[in-house]
Amino acid sequence: xxxxxxxxxxxxxxxxxxxxxxxxxxxxxxxxxxxxxxxxxxxxxxxxxxxxxxxxxxxxxxxxxxxxxxxxxxxxxxxxxxxxxxxxxxxxxxxxxxxxxxxxxxxxxxxxxxx
Amino acid sequence: xxxxxxxxxxxxxxxxxxxxxxxxxxxxxxxxxxxxxxxxxxxxxxxxxxxxxxxxxxxxxxxxxxxxxxxxxxxxxxxxxxxxxxxxxxxxxxxxxxxxxxxxxxxxxxxx
Numbered sequence: 001x002x003x004x005x006x007x008x009x010x011x012x013x014x015x016x017x018x019x020x021x022x023x024x025x026x027x028x029x030x031x032x033x034x035x036x037x038x039x040x041x042x043x044x045x046x047x048x049x050x051x052x053x054x055x056x057x058x059x060x061x062x063x064x065x066x067x068x069x070x071x072x073x074x075x076x077x078x079x080x081x082x083x084x085x086x087x088x089x090x091x092x093x094x095x096x097x098x099x100x101x102x103x104x105x106x107x108x109x110x111x112x113x114x115x
Numbered sequence: 116x117x118x119x120x121x122x123x124x125x126x127x128x129x130x131x132x133x134x135x136x137x138x139x140x141x142x143x144x145x146x147x148x149x150x151x152x153x154x155x156x157x158x159x160x161x162x163x164x165x166x167x168x169x170x171x172x173x174x175x176x177x178x179x180x181x182x183x184x185x186x187x188x189x190x191x192x193x194x195x196x197x198x199x200x201x202x203x204x205x206x207x208x209x210x211x212x213x214x215x216x217x218x219x220x221x222x223x224x225x226x227x
Contacts, residue, residue, distance in 0.1 A: 031213035040124070041219055042205055043159075048214035058214060090159070094213050102147060102166060104215065106159045 002027055006091050006107035013081040013114045021076040021110050023091035029105070031094040032074040036060065036087040037109075043090060049074055081114045088112070117142040119206050121218035128196050129226045136191040136221050138180075138206030146208040148189045149215065150180055154202045162204075165189065176200070201225045 007022045025032065033048035035058075045058030049068040063085060065077040074093075078085060091107040118141045128134055140146060150162040163174025170182040180191045189206060203222045207215040 033214040035215070035217075042121075042217040043207075043215070045214050045216065048212070050213055056212075059216070092215070096213070102209075103161065103164065104149075108158050 004091055004093050004105050004107035006089075006110050008110060009108065010111050011113070013078075013112065015081060015083060015114060017081050018077070018079050019081065021078075021089055021091075021112070023074045023076065023107060024072050025074075025093040025105070026072065027093060027095070027105065028071060029093035029095045030071070031096075032068065033058070033092050033094070034064070034066065034074070034076045035090045035092065036085075037090060038087050046076065046089075083114045086112060086114045117146065117208060117210050117216050119208055119216055119218035121204075121206055121221050123221045124219070125222045125224065127224040127226060130198050131195050134191075134193045134196045134200070134223070136204050136206075136223070138189045138191065138218060140187050140189065140206075140208050142187075142208065142210060144210075145184065146210050148180075148182060149207045149209070150174065150178070150189075150191050151205045151207060152202045153205065153220075159205070162191070196223075196225055198225045198227065 004025045034046040035043040037043045044060045047066040049055045089110045092104045094104045096102045120139045148165040151159040162178045163172045165172045165182045172180050203220045205220045206218040
């Protein structure tokens with residue numbers, strides 16, 4: 001099925017462990033982005049990419065790394081997990097065929113708990 | 116830097132009553148504006164979006180939103196709320212960088 005696929009759906013980490021949240025899209029969208037959702041704070045942008053090989057920081061990039069080696073994949077890496085990174089993470093891809101045909105496709109999210 | 120403010124954290128309305136959810140943004144130009152809805156434990160569903168042109172935008176599920184440049188607002192409205200509309204609503208903007216800035220959300224409760 002076309003769309004944005006996030007894996008895993010759930011994950012429990014111990015403080016200090018590392019892991020990679022996977023995000024893949026099969027729609028040939030040029031743009032991808034990562035968000036974290038915390039109660040009362042909405043979704044906050046972590047990192048985003050405007051194409052393969054190009055990434056930039058969002059509002060809350062500390063503690064996270066990204067890379068974009070292919071159009072399809074945009075993994076998010078936690079190098080040393082902290083309890084403050086307990087959150088729900090959403091990946092999105094976006095398209096812009098014309099000025100009026102512009103939108104985002106979101107993955108179903110990864111619920112991460114750091115203990 | 117851009118920002119989105121949703122002043123109402125929680126709103127309760129009676130079923131059948133009208134609804135208006137407020138959204139204000141801060142940005143030096145006119146951004147692309149979106150409203151999303153999220154049911155508990157679910158992902159995000161797009162209700163409507165504004166890019167340019169007609170300032171009154173129609174969306175799904177009977178929702179509409181009006182862009183007011185002078186007030187930097189993009190309020191969401193529905194004339195008659197249904198119990199199934201209970202959810203959290205997020206306003207978001209895109210300045211053209213192809214990534215979204217979200218407001219903190221408004222949780223809607225619907226009373227029978």
